[in-house]
Structure formats: structure tokens, C-alpha cells
Amino acid sequence: MSTAASPPDRRHPTAPADGPAVHDPAAAGRSDATGPLLSVRNLTVRFRRQGEEDFVAVDDVSFDVRAGQTVGLVGESGCGKSVTSLAIMGLLPKRGNTVTGRVDFEGIDLLSLSPRQLRDRRGRDIAMIFQDPLSSLNPVVPIGVQVSEVIERHVGLSRAKARPQARELLSKVGIPDPDRRLSEYPHQLSGGMRQRALIAMALACRPRLLIADEPTTALDVTIQAQILALLKELVQDSGTALVMITHDLGVVAGLCDRVNVLYGGRIVERADRHELFATPRHPYTNGLLASIPRLDAPRGQRLSPVPGSVADNIPWDHACAFAPRCDRPVAACREVTPELVTDEAAPSAPGGLPRALRCHHPVEPGQESR
Amino acid sequence: MNDPRPHPRGGLGARKKERIDSLARAGARRDDAPDTEVASAGTVDDRAGVSLVASAWRRLRRNVVFLAGATIVVLFVILALVAPLVAPHDPSAGLLLSQVRQQTNPIPGPQPGFPLGGDQAGRDLLSRLLVGSRQTLYVGVFATLGGLIGGLTLGTLAGAFGGWIDSLVMRVVDVMLSIPSLLMAFSIAAIAARPSQWTVILAIAIVQVPIFARLLRGSMLAQRHSDHVLAARALGVKPAPIVFRHMLPNALGPVIVQATLVVATAIIDAAALSFLGLGNPDDRVPEWGQMLGAAQTYLAGYPHLAFYPAACIIVVALGFTLMGESLREALDPKSRR
Numbered sequence: 001m002s003t004a005a006s007p008p009d010r011r012h013p014t015a016p017a018d019g020p021a022v023h024d025p026a027a028a029g030r031s032d033a034t035g036p037l038l039s040v041r042n043l044t045v046r047f048r049r050q051g052e053e054d055f056v057a058v059d060d061v062s063f064d065v066r067a068g069q070t071v072g073l074v075g076e077s078g079c080g081k082s083v084t085s086l087a088i089m090g091l092l093p094k095r096g097n098t099v100t101g102r103v104d105f106e107g108i109d110l111l112s113l114s115p116r117q118l119r120d121r122r123g124r125d126i127a128m129i130f131q132d133p134l135s136s137l138n139p140v141v142p143i144g145v146q147v148s149e150v151i152e153r154h155v156g157l158s159r160a161k162a163r164p165q166a167r168e169l170l171s172k173v174g175i176p177d178p179d180r181r182l183s184e185y186p187h188q189l190s191g192g193m194r195q196r197a198l199i200a201m202a203l204a205c206r207p208r209l210l211i212a213d214e215p216t217t218a219l220d221v222t223i224q225a226q227i228l229a230l231l232k233e234l235v236q237d238s239g240t241a242l243v244m245i246t247h248d249l250g251v252v253a254g255l256c257d258r259v260n261v262l263y264g265g266r267i268v269e270r271a272d273r274h275e276l277f278a279t280p281r282h283p284y285t286n287g288l289l290a291s292i293p294r295l296d297a298p299r300g301q302r303l304s305p306v307p308g309s310v311a312d313n314i315p316w317d318h319a320c321a322f323a324p325r326c327d328r329p330v331a332a333c334r335e336v337t338p339e340l341v342t343d344e345a346a347p348s349a350p351g352g353l354p355r356a357l358r359c360h361h362p363v364e365p366g367q368e369s370r
Numbered sequence: 371m372n373d374p375r376p377h378p379r380g381g382l383g384a385r386k387k388e389r390i391d392s393l394a395r396a397g398a399r400r401d402d403a404p405d406t407e408v409a410s411a412g413t414v415d416d417r418a419g420v421s422l423v424a425s426a427w428r429r430l431r432r433n434v435v436f437l438a439g440a441t442i443v444v445l446f447v448i449l450a451l452v453a454p455l456v457a458p459h460d461p462s463a464g465l466l467l468s469q470v471r472q473q474t475n476p477i478p479g480p481q482p483g484f485p486l487g488g489d490q491a492g493r494d495l496l497s498r499l500l501v502g503s504r505q506t507l508y509v510g511v512f513a514t515l516g517g518l519i520g521g522l523t524l525g526t527l528a529g530a531f532g533g534w535i536d537s538l539v540m541r542v543v544d545v546m547l548s549i550p551s552l553l554m555a556f557s558i559a560a561i562a563a564r565p566s567q568w569t570v571i572l573a574i575a576i577v578q579v580p581i582f583a584r585l586l587r588g589s590m591l592a593q594r595h596s597d598h599v600l601a602a603r604a605l606g607v608k609p610a611p612i613v614f615r616h617m618l619p620n621a622l623g624p625v626i627v628q629a630t631l632v633v634a635t636a637i638i639d640a641a642a643l644s645f646l647g648l649g650n651p652d653d654r655v656p657e658w659g660q661m662l663g664a665a666q667t668y669l670a671g672y673p674h675l676a677f678y679p680a681a682c683i684i685v686v687a688l689g690f691t692l693m694g695e696s697l698r699e700a701l702d703p704k705s706r707r
Contacts, residue, residue: 089604123606130604135597140619149615150605201605 035107036064037241038088038209043101045080045087057083059265059316060101065209070235070242072256072273074249074288076306080265081245085211088243089128090118105209124154127202131214133194137186143170143197144182150204169200174230192223196230203234210235211243216251228254249288253277258353261285264313264321267340271355281346281355281362283326289368320360332360426700436696442689449500450507457497458483462654467492477672489675490664491653498656499678505650505657506686509571509640510633516575517636518629521582528583529590529621530613540587546580555639559648567650567657570643574636585628589621596620623701630694634687641683658683 045058058080065071073081086092087099090110103110105126110118122128130136138146147169148162157165163182170178173196186194195215202210212231216224232255235242244256252259252273259276261269261284269282280286287306308325315321316337323333343357347365430436449456459465466478466488478488486495528539546554555573562569593599594617602616641659643649649660658679665676 091600091603119603119606119608121606122604128601128604130597130601132597136601138598138602138616138620141615149602149607149611153605153607153611198601201601 037067037069037106038065038243039102039104040064040084040088041102041104043084043087043099043103045083045092045097045099047097054098056265058087061260061262061265061267062101063260063267063270065241065243067208067241068235068239070232070244070255070257072252072259073243073245073262074247074252074259075262076247079262081247081262082213084262085128085213085243085245088211089122089126090115091128120154123150123202123207124205125207126209126211127205127207128211128213129195129198129202129215132218133191133198134186134218136198137194139186142183142185143189147182147197147201147204150201154205165204166200169204170197173197173200173203173234174226175200191219192226195219195223195227199227199230199234203238203240206238207240209241209243211245213245214247216248217246224251231255249277249292261288264316266316266321266358267356268322268358269343269356270340271343271346272352275347275352275355279347279363279365280368281343281357282322282359283328283361283363284322286363286368287325287327320358328361328363330361336360426697430696430700433696433700435692436700439689439692439694439696442685443693446503446686446689447507450503453500453504457494457500459494459497461493461497461501461656463494464492465494477668477675486674486678489661490668495675495678498661499658499682502656502658502661502679503682503686505567505655506637506640506659506683508567509574509657510637510686510690512571513574513636513640514578514629514632516571517578517582517632518625520575520579522586522625524579524583525586525590525625526613526618528587529594530609530617532591532594536587539583543580543583543587546576547584551577552639552642555643556646556648559643565648565651567655570640570649573643573648574639577639578632578636581632582625582628586621586625589624590617593617593621624698627694627698627701630690630697634690634694637683637687637690641679 041062043058043061044056046054046056049055061080061084063071063073073084075081083092088103088110090113092099099111101111105121110121113121137143144163144166145159147166148157148159151157151162151165152159155162167178167182170181175181175193175196181189181193181197186197189197195218199215215231216227219227228251231242234240242255244251246252256273258272259270260267261276261282263282263284269276269280269285271281276285277289280289284306287304291303291305293303306325307327313321314324318335318337320326320329320333320338323329326333338358338360340356340358343355343362345362345364346355346357466484469478469488470476470490470492476490478484478492480487484494484496486499489495489498524539524543528536528543549557555577558573558576559565559569562573598620599612599616602612607616640649640657641662644657644659645663645666647663649657649663653660653664661679662676662683665672665679668675
């Protein structure tokens, strides 16, 4: 709809962004007049493969992020979460892939910007933190230099003037003894401390959008909780919008306002956090929630994983990609591609945003397998 | 560790402390694995600002092979620096020329004041060997530096830009590599109008360029796709700092190791060039390879004339090789951190 480059075969005319129509009345009612901070429309990323058909990693994904909001992108490995975030940042390799759709950030389509313009925005307006805090830091440069580098780059301060600010940032993200840490190298910091340093670098220029790509996956559980609390606090203090990419529903439960569940490169369900956890509608979401081990389950009860793996996907072309792994498929699931539509039947909290669902045979309220 | 500051585990013997420290480091090395975070929470090292180089050094200084190599290299460098002072005689003066008889006694034997005797021109052999270390050091260091500068330039170009620049540079490098290195060095040295020490250095340096270039390009490419470069790009860091601050320093490790190994080959290659008469024709300045070449004529009757410079070349090359190999082990990314 918004770009002429959209491949026509997979395109349906009104892919819903946050709700069934592009201009969601409820969303419009709540958001300010300037619209969402980030608006992703029909984002599609294809990787070229030799001698094979293109691999569609992200397929017609649309979602909105408003200022101050925390939006989750949830799904298992290979569902396109990370590719989505890299596409938004313009960090995908120059060759071997095609990105179509629109990524509007404050009204400007990031995909149409030159590499130089995009580079000026990265780190200043939009920042990103990555999964593995050790490998995301330069091993041969002291922490202080790495933090001040961002300030030097975007604020134009000298190294000497940026250093007090770097110190300030390190103490703000809860690194004790920041003066000493400034001159230390990444390998001298613990994992949690490294992730704090990365968060400090990402927040150095007070970006309006922060994309966190599984920021706690490489950390152990106690540190995870600290990092999540820190992120939550910083995001609330600075009004930064947060896109949280995770496979961990615990993270979603603790942090996200709105959740997009991805499967096979497409959004299969979208809901506010509470509704999603209370009444999952898509069988995949339902399976994910049911697979969480519970302390109050009887001893000896088996865990209930979602059967199969991403490798069992079938293309979305004439079927539901999740059908082979679904516990409640109907005939239509293997013949007709389900569309993402407003989920009228789902219970929604008063004043909440409408939910969206891509399923022929959704889980009825009260039937959740838990 | 012989750290004079009070140690948190004071009271233990120095050896024991050392062992504990190395255990702590072994634990720290694994701490990128998620499940060991608790164990390594806090700092890994209790001294501020210890770089990777310092941690490699702590491993190296207990390595016998490295110590042996480094001892040879250090002695050699010191010798080269002070050689003219310690040499008993002027290496270019034919002090024993009166004893040289072309038919009956071409090589003056050992005698008081001349422990190794003289050479075919009556010059003191010991002095020539000692002062010859200087030329050998020049060739080794400058040929390696030259190769390093050329290789770093080409490798950085190829690794930083990728695409057609990479292809172009690498094809040039391939062509250079396809010519046997010694043959190439001979050819370059042979086309020089006035052969000198510098033509030898240039010839050997050019031969080393493609090796350094290929090595650096490979590790630059690996850096290009590393997480921290992606993270730096995500923060909007410009291309030049990405290349020179984030990629190049991390890619240099293997190149530095290669450089110490190349010093050894450069010394041997230089000796080979001089041996074949492609080196400095002026034999007043002693050089081991050239001495070896000159000794050829007298090999049957006076093998010691060839033995001494050959032994010097072998020992020095061995020193650099031992040092380079153990450096490579210490800086190996698999054992790093």
C-alpha cells in the first residue's frame, strides 16, 4: 500500500498495523496527534539464496510503537525477530537481501534514507542493545572510551569533555566505582556489568527509541532481573520507547505494554500484555504459555512443549505456516492463508487496544490449555 | 606474582598464589557462558587497566619455549647494538693479510688475539661475526617493517571496503603469492642497478607483503561481521573509526605473530641473497650471508669459515621462530581472555 516496490503476490491491501485498519480508531484516540513514534508497515525482508527461491525472513510485518511505550516482539529462534530489528536500524548486509515496506520514524521513512543520514540517526535517535554483552564490546578499547565515543560522535564533544558524561552514565546504569571502570577493559567486567555498560552506551544520547534484542538471554537469572528492572526504570524516566525482542515470556510479562507474537516471519497475534496472558487466542501463543514450567504443577507432570520445530514450517502461500505443529488444525489451515484481522471475539479490557489474530481456528476463551 | 602490594590472599606462598590466580583466570575465561555469571560476578582481575597484552604476557613469562626464544632474540639485539664496541678488531682491516698465501695458506689460523683466526682477506673472523649481527638485524627488522607496512595497507583496504576493492587487491596478492618467494626476491634484487643492503631489504619486504595482506584481510573480514562492530554501527559510529578503532586493533594479533616469524625468514632470505652474490657487493661491511657465500671457495679445507656464520644465522632464526610460535599460542583467540 505505501510502497510501489511491494511484491503483489503476498500483499493484501490493508495489512493491519495495530488493529485491523491502518487508522485504528482506538489507537488514534489514545495516541497524540503526531501519531506513533515508530510505524512499521508491510516490512518484508527477503534473503537471496543460490539456486533456490528467496527466503522470506520477515513477511509483511506491521506494528506501531508510541513514545514511552514498550512493545514486545516475541517468538522462537528463526521467526524473524532479530531481522526485523536489524532492518529497522538499517544494519542488514548491503548485499544478498531486499527490504521492502516502510519504517516511519517520526514521520520519516528510514528505509529511504541514505546510509549517511541513517548513520547520523543511529545512536542519537534510535539505539540498540544486543544479546551477548561480551562480544558486543570492543575487547581492546577501555569501557570509558567506548562510552564517550558515542557522545563524541553525536554531541560533538571532545574526548576529555565526554569523559565526565561517560562517568555519569556508568553510575546511572548502576555500575559501582565508575571512575575505575572507565579505564577497564570489557573482559575485566562481569556479564551483568558489561550489559549495563552497553545500556549506558545506547542511552548516551537519550535516544527516543531503544531496540533491545534479547538483552538478557546471555545473563543468568538474577542478573536478568536486575537488567530488566534497570531498563524499565530508564525507559520510564526518559520517556524512551522500547522495542523488546525476546523469546522469553517472563520478560514480556514484566516489561511489555503491547505484544506482537511472530511465527514464520509473520505476526500471528497482537494484544496488550494482560489480555495476551489471560486469554491467548492463537494456538501458538497458547502453546508457548502452556510450555512454561510451573512451580505449582503436580510433581512428575511432563512439560508440554510446542511440538516440532521451526524447520517444520510450511510456506504461508496457501496455508497456515503453523498448521503442521498446531494442536487444533482444521481443513482450512492447510488450504487458505489466514489473514491478520481484528479479533472481535476476544475479551478485551475496556479502553484497551483491539487485538489482532491470524488464525482459522483460534482458542476460545476458557479453553486455554493451562 | 611478585606484586609488592598487600594481596587479598596474603599468607600463601608466592607459588600457590600464582596457581590460584591462574585458576581464577581460567574461570574468568569461561564467563561468556551464561551459567557462570554468578561465579564471575564482580571483577575478574583486581588491578585496574590490565589489557589483553598484559594477560598474554603473564602467560608467556612462564613459557620455557618463549623464554628461550626471547633470550636469544634479546641477546642478539644487544649484541648487534654494542658489536663495534666489543669487537676486538676492526672488521674491515686486513690485520692478518701478511699471513695469507694464496697457494699454501689462504686462511690464517687461530692465534693469540685472533681466537677464530682470519678470513681470506686476513680480517679477524670473530670481529666480523660480531659486527655482522648488525647487518642481519637491519635486514630482519627493516624487511619485516617494509612488508608489514605494505601488507597492512593492502589488507586494511581489502578488509575494510570489501566488494570490488577486496577482489582487486586480493587478485594482485594472489599473483604475488603464485611466484615462489625466494625466486621473486632474487628477481627483485637482481634487477637493482646497484645492489646494496637496501635492495636486499626491499626485495625481501616485497615478498612478505602478500602474506601480511592476506592474513590481515582474513581477520579484518572476521571482525567486519563481529558483534562489536555491529554494535558500534548500531551506535552510528562512522566508517573510519569503525575500521581503525574497532576492526584493525582486533585484527592485528595474527599479523604481529606473523611478523616475529617473518624476521626469521627475512634473515634467512637475506643470507641466501648475499650467498648468491645479490647482496651488498662491498664486503668491508660484514654480513653473515655474504661471509657464508665467500666461505664456499674454502669449504673443503676450512669448513669453520662457513660453520660460524651459518650457526649464527640458524640460532638467531630459531630464536625468532620460537618466540613467534609461543606468541601465537599465547594470543590464540581460543585460549584468550
